[in-house]
Amino acid sequence: MTVESVPTAPRMKAADRRELILEAATAVFGAKTYVGTTTDEVARAAGVSQPYVVRLFGTKEKLFIEVIDRAYDRLIEEFRAVLPGDPEDLGRRMGTAYTDLLVERGMLPVVANSTALGGEPEIGRVARAGFSRIWRFIRDEAGFSPEQAREFIATGMLINTIVGLRLTGDYGDEVSATEVLDACFPDAVEKVRSLLPAAGEPW
Template identity: 75%
Template sequence: MSVDEVQTAPRMKAADRRELILEAATAVFGAKSYVGTTTDEVAHAAGVSQPYVVRLFGTKAKLYIAVIERAYARIIGEFESALPGPVEERRRRMGAAYAGLLAERGMLPVIANSTALGGDPEIGPVARGGFASVWRFVRDEAGFTEEETRDFMASGMLINAVVGLRLVGAYGTEASVTEVLDACFPDAVNRVREFMPAADEPW
């Protein structure tokens, strides 16, 4: 779809255009970080003009905030969907739900990157709020103990690191990488590898 088509197609609602840009921004920010990304790169990935992105979101910081708010909302939504069922299987279901977020390129690296921006006056409060909301959900809604919540959150951060480091290309050839991936995805390593970005991919 061309830039003009995206901007003029009467059947694409404003909410759909916004979602289109947020998906593209998630992929680009996830690959290049907040600091390393420009709104022009996001616009190019979304197939729209850079002025259109600015008109819709205002600044790069506000665009990034929208991206991380959407990412944390997705996490909570996936965890909510994983709650029904036997309690003893809840952690496994929630872990699988988190791994399933790999299907959207950049989602987990964006979360990881946001944790490094606590000192940013605009982004920091949003990132802290999102992180805290996940902790509260796991602790209060899922019913984990403090120790279980800590371990579950730590496992998620390890998965974020594995994705951000783009280790998937060394799976099966480097023993330590293979061990880490098998530990992170004990029941689905072959499936999730299909969604993990390789080192030579732009995003």
């Protein structure tokens, strides 16, 4: 006789489960901000119980810290992957690498959110360290001048704003949304639009 189907998550090595939760947490934190998400939402998204999330990471804050640290890692990893090639073209390749990260749900929003939390003692430290790592990569490994680095990161922050505001939903209907998207993604507007949710929330 078939036993009533298990209410518990299928067994998995803790390390794998952690990774799975981190992925889910990135999506949820990215969609609802750090303070705005509950550990229970993260748990549901990962398919485990809320107390288990807390036990695996200690506190919600520690979980978020791992999430943003992992996001900055990921960012640099993608940038580094496009280093080889024509130096003249590096800026464009890195820009593409950045927007390509839109497919990994929450990744960019989580980074954006972290930059607003510099006032939090622990989180602030990690966020500043993340920014510092990115900046030094761009300067030292990518070889950008300070002015080029400023320009590149500024553009990234504007992209975060576009994502956070859900501006893609207004493309074509609203002048400013249309213009800013055209200006930021000269030949990739449709691709970006397909990667992002409309003003309706899901993602």
